[in-house]
Amino acid sequence: MSGQKPRTLFDKIWDAHVVETLPDGTALLYIDLHLTHEVTTPQAFDGLRQAGRKVRRPEATLGVIDHNIATDASRYTGIVDPESRLQVETLEKNAAEFGMPLIPLLDQRQGIVHVIGPELGRSLPGMTIVCGDSHTSTHGAMGALAFGIGTSEVEHVLATQTLLQKPAKNMQVLVEGNLAVGCTAKDIVLAIIGRIGTAGGTGHVIEYAGDAIRALDMAGRMTVCNMSIEGGARAGMVAPDDTTYDYVRTRPFAPKGEALERAIEYWRSLPSDPGAHFDTVVRLDAHAIAPQVTWGTSPEDVLPITGVVPDPEAAADEARREQMRRKMQYMGLAPGQRLQDLKVDVVFVGSCTNSRIEDIRAAAAIARGRKVADGVRAMVVPGSGLVKAQAEEEGLDRILREAGFEWREAGCSMCLGMNPDKLTPGQRCASTSNRNFEGRQGPGGRTHLLSPAMAAAAAIAGRLADVRDYQPKKGDV
Amino acid sequence: MQAFTTLTGIAAPLPKANVDTDQIIPARFLKSISRSGFGKNLFANFRYREDGSENPDFVLNQEPYRKAEILIAFENFGCGSSREHAPWALLDFGIRCVIAPDFADIFHNNSFKNGVLPVKLPREVCEQLMEDARMGGNARLTVDLEREVVVRPNGEEIPFKIDPLRRHLLLNGLDDIGQTMQHAPAIDAFEAKRAAAQPWLAGAAGTTPAGA
Numbered sequence A: 001m002s003g004q005k006p007r008t009l010f011d012k013i014w015d016a017h018v019v020e021t022l023p024d025g026t027a028l029l030y031i032d033l034h035l036t037h038e039v040t041t042p043q044a045f046d047g048l049r050q051a052g053r054k055v056r057r058p059e060a061t062l063g064v065i066d067h068n069i070a071t072d073a074s075r076y077t078g079i080v081d082p083e084s085r086l087q088v089e090t091l092e093k094n095a096a097e098f099g100m101p102l103i104p105l106l107d108q109r110q111g112i113v114h115v116i117g118p119e120l121g122r123s124l125p126g127m128t129i130v131c132g133d134s135h136t137s138t139h140g141a142m143g144a145l146a147f148g149i150g151t152s153e154v155e156h157v158l159a160t161q162t163l164l165q166k167p168a169k170n171m172q173v174l175v176e177g178n179l180a181v182g183c184t185a186k187d188i189v190l191a192i193i194g195r196i197g198t199a200g201g202t203g204h205v206i207e208y209a210g211d212a213i214r215a216l217d218m219a220g221r222m223t224v225c226n227m228s229i230e231g232g233a234r235a236g237m238v239a240p241d242d243t244t245y246d247y248v249r250t251r252p253f254a255p256k257g258e259a260l261e262r263a264i265e266y267w268r269s270l271p272s273d274p275g276a277h278f279d280t281v282v283r284l285d286a287h288a289i290a291p292q293v294t295w296g297t298s299p300e301d302v303l304p305i306t307g308v309v310p311d312p313e314a315a316a317d318e319a320r321r322e323q324m325r326r327k328m329q330y331m332g333l334a335p336g337q338r339l340q341d342l343k344v345d346v347v348f349v350g351s352c353t354n355s356r357i358e359d360i361r362a363a364a365a366i367a368r369g370r371k372v373a374d375g376v377r378a379m380v381v382p383g384s385g386l387v388k389a390q391a392e393e394e395g396l397d398r399i400l401r402e403a404g405f406e407w408r409e410a411g412c413s414m415c416l417g418m419n420p421d422k423l424t425p426g427q428r429c430a431s432t433s434n435r436n437f438e439g440r441q442g443p444g445g446r447t448h449l450l451s452p453a454m455a456a457a458a459a460i461a462g463r464l465a466d467v468r469d470y471q472p473k474k475g476d477v
Numbered sequence B: 001m002q003a004f005t006t007l008t009g010i011a012a013p014l015p016k017a018n019v020d021t022d023q024i025i026p027a028r029f030l031k032s033i034s035r036s037g038f039g040k041n042l043f044a045n046f047r048y049r050e051d052g053s054e055n056p057d058f059v060l061n062q063e064p065y066r067k068a069e070i071l072i073a074f075e076n077f078g079c080g081s082s083r084e085h086a087p088w089a090l091l092d093f094g095i096r097c098v099i100a101p102d103f104a105d106i107f108h109n110n111s112f113k114n115g116v117l118p119v120k121l122p123r124e125v126c127e128q129l130m131e132d133a134r135m136g137g138n139a140r141l142t143v144d145l146e147r148e149v150v151v152r153p154n155g156e157e158i159p160f161k162i163d164p165l166r167r168h169l170l171l172n173g174l175d176d177i178g179q180t181m182q183h184a185p186a187i188d189a190f191e192a193k194r195a196a197a198q199p200w201l202a203g204a205a206g207t208t209p210a211g212a
């Protein structure tokens, strides 16, 4: 429209979903898709029941079981932990009572909510998507506005299909140039967080742009958007393009035929207009990014794998020095230690950040024809039953098993220390997940975040390793 | 939701930045299906030693802070997950107000919805309040939401600002679902318009997955 102010991708999706604006500027925002899981919903359904309320649009809601479940064969014989079982049963009961569709635990489409939303074609460009889970930002890779909400807001969306929201500020993260060999979407997003810090995106929605982002496949874009919350932003997004539409085309619940063409025509109007205003712009040179790994207990404590553990005494002030000393003590590190000398006990390839087929291929490419080092427990946990089936069809499970990796059932697994997959105190883990907080993977566990290829290299080396020293070996699958 | 008007109580000093939700309530304790009972595991990794006994060095295990109703911390409080169990755990322990230089967005939202008041004050002020809090039982703070001031033990008043809508809901203990329900006709109209303009949203994407 002529005369209209240029708008960002976020502005456009936001504007298209405002039902009403309240006098103080708060918007009543319409929600197109509401994903729910077993941990953050029981109290919300309870609230509905107590108030005698219904789910306004059950068909726009989808229940998924992912956080609590075992990822070994025991899931087929029932959940052992009584509290976990109760949470899962409660979601099943609530789904039946309120008419909410649910992917059953033993269905092949079961998996981590942020993997299966896009995979099934439920998460589409231009949508507003929420879930009681901070990594809902993942779905922003589709060109959607997707963010995590708390349980009270889950209840609000269930009852009204809307949320009360204040508009966010716009941040653009521009990543230009080609990624160097051995570097991936995970390295991009870790480098971004290292740059802006864990609170850098607070109050913002991040749009990732630039040719390095454009060049990523959908899985890579999801990895980047996934960790927006680790940079303090509630949502991250990538404008939809042909890569997006090609991905959507083959998804079971996505529109088909003429409906799809009409949708694509609309989606093409979504990318930010030239000259649209961003409150904050951050630029990164993709070529300058080396494979990344975290050393501390915050995702911003990140360095190239060639780096050494920093010296707290070099920090600016005493508060910061004290904080760093505490991190080192927790992580069992000394200043000046080479990251590549750190021995690992466990390697975890999985989580909503890195458990898609592309991630498993990347890990398998490094593992092929090699062996996991003695004393290392290495596991690969696919993000969904469909990813697992695809990987098995490609023979990746065989390559990984032969190398000594455990090949498991889909779920959140060792990302959060809530199900049977946990670190024990003092164990050091190379993990493709998204949080290295104290105790995140189990009390006393020490997490180093990195890419799937870097994780596989660590498993082979028995220590943190530079993936560039482990180029894939040729071989047939 | 319990209304929040004025609170006078003991403030516990927690001089840390980036207190994340896994510290506030570790994931392994998220298995309850009710909102209550999380208080005993608030800050569990700090409060208890590996054998389950109390760690006497942690502030909330010390008198008078076992009865703290206010928590003073540093930057980016509540970062990490969206778990509302974080404010539930604070509330269940008895903490109804957190004062810090800034908060992570989702935690900030979640707190208001549960009657926990997050008050943003500049770092220097938080440092002063941290000193007040270290004086223990003789130094109670007052947080007055009506007048939007924190009153220090020496009587000094420090103003703060809360979003007017949130303040209104909190002062009156109002549930915002009830408020939103009053907009039902506008939501109906929006849905009708949307179904016409973007039929793909109401089509295949809206059906129950086969076999579910």
Ligand code: SF4
Pocket (backbone or CB within 6 Å): A066, A067, A112, A113, A114, A133, A135, A351, A352, A353, A411, A412, A415, A416, A433, A434
């Ligand atoms: S994989 Fe980890 S971060 Fe992702 S939804 Fe599960 S617990 Fe959360």
